[in-house]
Amino acid sequence: MSQLPPLLWLQAFESAARTLSFTAAGNELGVTQAAISQRVRLLEDRVGQKLFVRHARSLTLTPAGQAWLPSIHDAFVRISEGTLEVFGSMSEQPVTLRTTPVIQQSWLAPRLIAFHRAYPQVAIRLVSAIWPDDFGLEGADIEIRYGKGEWTGVEMQSLGEEQLLPVCSHGVAEQLTTPADLAGHTLLHATGFGVGWPGWLQEAGVAHLEAQCWSMTCDHQVMTLALASQGGGIALTHRRLLERRTDLVAPFELSVLSDERFWLVRPSRRLIRNEAALVWKWLCDSIK
Structure with missing residues (x-):
């Protein structure tokens, strides 16, 4: 036995x-x-x-x-x-991508639409992740993670450096000429950022203003951006996530560099299916 x-x-x-x-x-x-x-x-x-x-x-x-x-x-x-x-691999098995809802909606969505038009025979399955514990390549062919790239056992491709800046609705933006005008407004915080509002306010030379602002904290950027787009405050987000949004505007040009970034990630010690390799190459080639 x-x-x-x-x-x-x-x-x-x-x-x-x-x-x-x-x-x-x-x-x-x-x-x-x-x-x-x-x-x-x-x-x-x-x-x-x-x-x-x-x-x-x-x-x-x-x-x-x-x-x-x-x-x-x-x-x-x-x-x-x-x-x-x-x-062999099962051709009907979808290629599974796991990442946060906000990167799905902004960066990933237009690229997947273009991929599907070029390769409609490749099935795609999207899985949402919010917390660090949600990630893990078991069950996923490709992930888009946010961090410093300090993971082991994976192959990584950076999406590029990240700049964080304030965004808000057009109506709120009309009330903001300089960073000092943030006093009395609501700052929308998303948990999990290495650089947040304190870092941006310090870079803008108005670190003292945080005590003069209201605050609201959400567990992911989808909600902070939704609140900001509806006039609920000012969110701090990545410049790349504004590429295709018309409901948000950056009232100030100042952005702060983050030591974290988005990464394409896949296992380094696993045979890669042809379909997953095709999606990986498409996404890597689309990085600007």
């Missing part, structure tokens, strides 16, 4: 160890966070050692978990590669 633990337990460990999140592992494998936690505990009981240190809001690997992860990860990669080599 095989002494190997059940495959589902090993999958749960590999995904949770790679993402350091039971929630993210559950999203990848299509089960609940509780199911992942239970499978990992059963696996720990089987091998007789703890694999994770469980903190209040995070996970870290124990030395045993760190030592075991490369072997388990490589085993799943070899299974995947062997399956593709023997059976």
